[in-house]
Amino acid sequence: MKYFGGCDVGSTYTKAVILDENGNMVADTTIKSKINSEQSAIAAMDDVLAKVGLKSSKDLEYLIGTGYGRNKVPFADENISEISCHAMGVHVTNPNVKAIIDIGGQDVKGISIDTDGTVKNFAMNDKCAAGTGRFFEAMARSFELSLPEFSKLSLTAKNVIPITAQCTVFAESEVITLVGEGKPMDEIAAGIEMAVAKRCFVMAKKAGATDSITLTGGCAKNDGLKEAIEHVLKLKVVNLKTDPQLMGALGAAEYARQKGLAKK
Amino acid sequence: MKDLKHLIYFENLLQEANNDLVKQAKAEGKRAIGYTCYFMPEVLLDLPGCFSARLRAPRCTSPDIATYYLSGRVCHYARSLMERALEGGYNFLDAQMATETCTATCRFQEHLQQKHLDSVEDMRIIDNDDFFCEFTDIPFKNNENSYQHFETQLRAHVLEPLHEHFGIDISDDAIRQAVEEHNEVCRLINEIGDYRKLDNPTITGYEFHVIQLVSLVCPKYLILPYLRETAEEMKTREPDTRKNFRCKVVLAGSENDDPDFTKLIEGCGALVVCDRFCYGAVESRVPIVLEEGKSPLRCIAEHYLKTSNCPRFMPQDEMRARKKRLADLAKEYNADGVIIASNKFCEYWSYERVIDTFILQRDFGLPVCSIEKEYINSASGQLRTRFQAFVESVEIKHIQEGK
Incomplete structure (x- = not known):
């Protein structure tokens, strides 16, 4: 063989x-x-x-x-x-999936796929690591949670507290301030997931993604993020086997x- | 390919604004005149007795002090120039001929005009007693009124100040002499650049970028012998037997004086065969034609307004013509696609880049890779991924089209 x-x-x-x-x-x-x-x-x-x-x-x-x-x-x-x-x-x-949002450790990419598996179009963030795996690591650290714990936290939120900063450093300060103000942790987490989901939305649209989208990269395992992306894209993300x-x-x-x- | 004889020397000349040839010209008593924009006719700064130096800030890292004076939302290029000025890198300048073109470089040059930081006498930006900075207004339209206005501006804010401050000869004969020298530079650069049109080019985009840049930042009379020799050398230069590129691209966009950026693109397999960006050769090396019945100054004013493809010109017909021009260049240089790179916060190219990216693909069928970059690129890893993916997609398209 x-x-x-x-x-x-x-x-x-x-x-x-x-x-x-x-x-x-x-x-x-x-x-x-x-x-x-x-x-x-x-x-x-x-x-x-x-x-x-x-x-x-x-x-x-x-x-x-x-x-x-x-x-x-x-x-x-x-x-x-x-x-x-x-x-x-x-x-x-x-083969039915036509677009990807790939969220890796230091970048976010939107990719649309041709019928033969080649790239039809793509978009990628610039050097800033906002909204990437590094960002989630920093956020989980602020919450004193592991990444799997953090990824599930937002699923229980009834409201979303918007996070204005996407820069890892500024977002960390903002999150600490919100926690200090006594805001519910799950709602802050939902705000973080939503902020990243909106960034993913931009990459997906820039790449020409319209339907049948899946997530790849380590952050694809983040259930809260997946739900937030489905919310902003108004469609169901395809789970890969x-x-x-x-x-x-x-x-x-x-x-x-x-x-x-x-x-x- | 065999190394170009003067390439390392040229690379060294690009390490500092005050390079060896600038120092030589200054030692010979010539006046150094800085400028930043295509719309400041370099030919007028190359009159006998002075020489032009288009400003760059090579190896600038973080323009922190400049950011205090200009703000973080001013493009990195303008801030890098300001930082370099504050570091003393432009103390060799005797004058700066500023242009009312993009706001970012305007603000940098306004600081030069003030001469001192924070109104403190000891905090001189350019430490040269003779230094002065003059602004020229550049029209936004291509018509008779604009040509007339531009000619008047050039006389009042370039020629007369040069004469008053340094006794430069600004007669028509002196201008004709400068045009003649300028046109020889154009002819040589174009001759060298035309080798990029070959099926297997005998010059890389990086090499050409370096050569074009030295022609902008060095005194013309001192760089000309090297250009002549390089043009001669090119006549017999053999290409590598095996093509070491995977596709050819036009590199378009805003200010770009970083040959390492071109090298990075070429390292990903895309040979840069045409340079349609600020500091590139497409416009700046079009020879100036002196017409009978018109003054040389009038011809120069018309030349720079007519040959520019700058996105500061907003009329619809000109905007459309610019897209077609890019597509035509891709055809002329046998390019497979276009990379459009604009500096972050670039006033004009931020918009132009987005529109070009869309139009070139939709109306001309050209693959486009759109990049927002900084003056000096530190994020080479991500850029490399994007360029490599672009090259791969162009290759796949070729295979699909049966090329």
Whole structure:
């Protein structure tokens, strides 16, 4: 059996996926990224290779790096932007999905997908990390909650307290002020989710997304955010059967499979 | 490709506004005249006895002090210039020829005109006793009245002050001489730039950007020998046997004097074959034609108003013509798409960029990557992702179209 790999070195998590020649996902892993992208890629690849009994990345037919550390993946045959890889990952998971909101550790992207899984259009935030995974980490820290606890907090809110600042530093100050004023924590959390959802709305619209949208990236697991996005977009977000955080690595592996098979 | 003989020298000239050639010209007794905008005819600042220096603030990091004087919502370019002025980087200037064009650079130059910060005598911005700053009003329309007005403005606020302060010869003969030198620079830059139109270009966008910039920031008579030699060298330069780009793009947008930005784009696989931005060559290197029966000054006034593609011109027909011009450039330079990059808070390009992004795709079928950037780019990781994704989407389109 021939195997094909995709390694998505993100700013917060590194993900790796191995596909067989029929496109079946035979192994995957998600690890916390290290300060050194190459070390992150090595650790993730070692983990995923061991699951299929391979010794080294050299044993793969084709390997593609993606994510912010995409050019640091050892033995990668090439690298492809995470925008293209997320589109392909979602396409092979559910071809009916036509748009993605990808919320990673340091950026937010809106991507619309063509019928063959390639990118039709995309929009991405500039260098500011407002409304990204880093933002949620800072907010959860302000609440003294874990991320999973924080993501569920807003679901119980009866009202939404608007948060005006999206800058991580200013929002943290605003949240601390609101908590100090004795405002309900769940309603503040709902305000935070809504602020980010509105930013996602802009990215999705800029990318030309109209219907059949899904969420990818680590923040896709945030239930409160998902609900807020559904509220602002006025439609139901499609749930993927595969971990949405793996979509970049899966797309990279699928590209590796297509290119590896075409090479012969 | 074999390295261009003078490229490293040119790169070094771009490290400081007061570069080696500027210092040489000053040592020879020439007056250094700064400016920021295309609408200040550089040719008039290159009259015998003085030379033009289009201002840049290379390697500026965080313009904190300038932000106090200008505000955080003024574009990063204007603030970076102000910061560099406060650091003493423009003390070599004998005069600044300011233009009433974009508000941000106007405000920077208003500070130069005041000479002192906070009205404190010791806090001189430009530490040069001879220094003065003069403003020229630039018309918003292309018509007879505008040409007449612009000519009058140039005489009153550029030529006469240069003569009064420094005894510069502002006769028609002196202007003709400056035009002749200016046109040679244009001819050489265009000759070098035309190699970007080849199927496999023998010059990169980065190299051309560097060459175009040195022609703007160095005294013309001193940079000309290097340009002539480079143009000669280009005649026999062989391209790499294997194309090392994945698509070709036109780079359009607001002020851009950062060759590393072009390098970043090219590092993602998009060869920049045309530069339609402030500091680019598309407009600034159109030779000036001196017509019979018109004064040289009048011809110059008309030239700069007629050749500009600046978005400060708002008439509908001109706005439409600018979109078509970009599409025509893409065709002329065999580009596969357009990257439009404007500086954050840019008064004119913030709007133009959004409209261009929409119109070029809808009406001309051109793929467009739209970027809002800062003067010096620190967010290279995110930009790299966007440019790479753009290149990939252009490639896919080619495959789908069977190219």
